[in-house]
Amino acid sequence: MQKRIRIAALVLAAVASVLGCSAQADQTTDKIKTALQSRLGIDSGDIKGITKAPVAGLYEVNLGSQIVYSDANGDYVLTGDLIDAKAHRNLTESRLAEINKVDFSKLPLENAVKVVKGDGKRKIAVFSDPNCPYCHQLESTLKSVDNVTVYTFLYPVLSPDSTQKAKQIWCSSDRAKAWESWMVDRKAPTAAGTCNTAAIDSNLQLGAKMNVTGTPTVILADGTRLPGAVSADRLESALSAAR
Structure with a gap:
């Protein structure tokens, strides 16, 4: 019985951890969105989505026809292509192709x-x-x-x-x-x-x-x-x- 309780507790802890990370991610992306709207005059509808970029500390901001990158506070924005130097791959171009794929x-x-x-x-x-x-x-x-x-x-x-x-x-x-x-x-x-x-x-x-x-x-x-x-x-x- 005690073993079952311990397993259940571990499962609940794992779920809470995942939900906590998700909530934190939502708070960060919402913060970036609000900051960019205010500071750059971007309309809410123009920002299609914000996700973590492959580089630590950077977030990918999807503007539909363009991708830009921001820090976690929306204080700094990078424009241009993000290149994987090891794989010789244009990550920005690949993401745009994926995002804008058509059925x-x-x-x-x-x-x-x-x-x-x-x-x-x-x-x-x-x-x-x-x-x-x-x-x-x-x-x-x-x-x-x-x-x-x-x-x-x-x-x-x-x-x-x-x-x-x-x-x-x-x-x-x-x-x-x-x-x-x-x-x-x-x-x-x-x-x-x-x-x-x-x-x-x-x-x-x-x-x-x-x-x-x-x-x-x-x-x-x-x-x-x-x-x-x-x-x-x-x-x-x-x-x-x-x-």
Whole structure:
């Protein structure tokens, strides 16, 4: 009986210790959040989460599209990449990729312009602005990538003309042709752009929710993001790794 009591006491002590550490962690992260909001003018909603960093005394502050590091009091903030020198690994980049990973199966593909190349077995989604020069560059690169289905979410964030062109492309009888003609051959879309363009508004809301802050943003089938106009070689390598 005494042995059972001792075991129960040890279990309770362990639970209390864990809860105590958890409460302490919550107090620290809450303290950091309050301090950063006050001192740096950061809105509460902009801070997505705060966790301990791999370096003692540092805390990782997730701002959605960026990670910064703070001490336990929010007195000092570090910006830039945290590098694991032993493993030659960019820890900040890895964490951002993990944090911003997307569930590809939940993307509303019906709101995207669909282009099938070859057998179309491989899949990517791209958030793209019609007037973004890097988006034009990516489209030229995609001409050399075969056996892939590209779902382009029209994401007009640069100018009112971007919005107008996005609407014209979406309202075209052949959206894929209109998109490629403009992005690769610079042939402007001719549709009036007066059809139901609610999909474009939904894309803007989706992109904001997913922290898509630049175009183009490529999303692989495994949810990994590739920001910017990636090269054909890098895209091919990423597509192979995402299988």
